[in-house]
Amino acid sequence: MSDAAQLGAFLKARRAALDPAELGLPPGVTHRRVKGLRREELAQLAGISVDYYTRLEQGRAKNVSDAVLGSLARALRLDDGEESYLHNLAAPDRRQRPAPQRIRPELQQLLDAIQAPAFVFGRYLEVLAWNPLGGAVAFDFGRLEERSMPKLVFTDERAKQLHPEWDAVCRELVANLRAEGGRHPGDPAFTRLVAELSAASAEFRQLWAEHAVQEKAQGWKLFANPVVGELRLRYQTLRLPDDPDQGMVIYHAEPGSESDRALGLLASWIAAGERPVNTHR
Numbered sequence: 001m002s003d004a005a006q007l008g009a010f011l012k013a014r015r016a017a018l019d020p021a022e023l024g025l026p027p028g029v030t031h032r033r034v035k036g037l038r039r040e041e042l043a044q045l046a047g048i049s050v051d052y053y054t055r056l057e058q059g060r061a062k063n064v065s066d067a068v069l070g071s072l073a074r075a076l077r078l079d080d081g082e083e084s085y086l087h088n089l090a091a092p093d094r095r096q097r098p099a100p101q102r103i104r105p106e107l108q109q110l111l112d113a114i115q116a117p118a119f120v121f122g123r124y125l126e127v128l129a130w131n132p133l134g135g136a137v138a139f140d141f142g143r144l145e146e147r148s149m150p151k152l153v154f155t156d157e158r159a160k161q162l163h164p165e166w167d168a169v170c171r172e173l174v175a176n177l178r179a180e181g182g183r184h185p186g187d188p189a190f191t192r193l194v195a196e197l198s199a200a201s202a203e204f205r206q207l208w209a210e211h212a213v214q215e216k217a218q219g220w221k222l223f224a225n226p227v228v229g230e231l232r233l234r235y236q237t238l239r240l241p242d243d244p245d246q247g248m249v250i251y252h253a254e255p256g257s258e259s260d261r262a263l264g265l266l267a268s269w270i271a272a273g274e275r276p277v278n279t280h281r
Contacts, residue, residue: 003185004059007089011057013211014076015042045075064090081215085182098184098245103129107240107248115267117233117251120240124180124193125149125173125216128246132270137223137231137251137263138162150177150193154201164230165222174207175214182213183245216247227269228262 016036023037023045037045043053048068055061056072069090073083101122108129111118117137119130127147135141139152139162146152153159153166153173163169181190197204216237223231233251240246253260 002059003089004062006185007086008057008059010086010089010211010213011053011072011076014078014082015039015057018042018076042072042075046071048072081179082213084215085179085213088182089185098123098187098189101126101128101245111248114250117263118248120246120248121149121216123184123245124190125177133263133267134251136227136266136270137225137233148193149173150197150204154197154204161226162224163222164224169221170203171207171212172214172219174204174210175212176216178208178211179213179215180245216249221251225262225266228266230259231262232257232259233263 018037020037020041039053039057040050043050046053046068048071052061056064066087069083069087073086076082078086103120107120111120111129111131111134114131115133117131117134119134119141120128122128125148127141127149130141139158141147144152150173153163153170159169160166181187181194184190194208198208218234218236220232220234223233225231231253233253235249235251238248238250240248253263
């Protein structure tokens, strides 16, 4: 799908997600045949012509101005991540060829010094580096040939064992992946990844068609760790200022909780030089 077609599909999906009643729009003389706003209603809210908006959804409009994109973002009630995705799709000429992914030695040293599960993901949620506790909490990345989180979650059956809330993890991951892909519209590597996931997973195809966009930032995640049992951890994502394609994710447990005690036990085994028997390899 071209950038223009992706833009049109995204606009259509976000338009369908809006509730006319919440926006104060009249229900109309007849019942709505589809969910969300009509094209003419969205165009009116954005202050653009219906014909121009129609051409946007059909992938026939070029050189969309920042002013129009800003108006559309406000009309569609997009958050910051969704608005960035919109601008990225609409301005493919601004993109640069993705640089090779590298981990600076200083970054690995920082990971190893963090007394919490942590890893660094790169372009399209590829795990590039991790610390020992990060590898013990989830997959043992050091023993994996494939470290793409989307591929692991959607094509490795062990992911369902590791993530009791697998459906929620999948939904969040797909929204994160679409946001990541918006940074480099048209990148063949991203196109191949989406094609592989679409061919391998019906769940991925269904979620991808929803066009949800969400920057990976913070939240909770539940793990069924094979060594210490259930771990409910909060995560924070820190983007690296010298490479926006890379982000460091750090997990921590609620102080004094069962997860905190279990995480401490896992850390003590690692510190003592004992290798936890992690079956998720």
